[in-house]
Amino acid sequence: MKSSCPPGGIMCWEIYNNGIEPYPGMTVAEVNQNVKEGYRMELPPNVHPDIQVYVKVRCWSENPNDRFSMAELAKHLQRTLQIPRPKFVENPHNRF
DSSP: OOOBOHHHHHHHHHHHTTTOOSSTTOOHHHHHHHHHTTOOOOOOTTSOHHHHHIIIIIISOSSGGGSOBHHHHHHHHHHHHOOOOOOOOOOGGGOO
């Protein structure tokens, strides 16, 4: 049985909300009840659309078989967040 990643979705939510505590204003009992009833926190609108899908659909799915594993989430986040870097070209005039 693979380990699914609702905690990975919570971690993403915390990162994109500058580390504030998830489920603000709720007790643990309220969080448990609300999540069982389908409540999911919203990510900020500036979050990349692919990450919105990874978290909302693939991390927080009600069906555990539809969820990413932590490794799958990490792979998709890395691919989405990878920023192309310019190639370094040495300038021959800068040599000592």
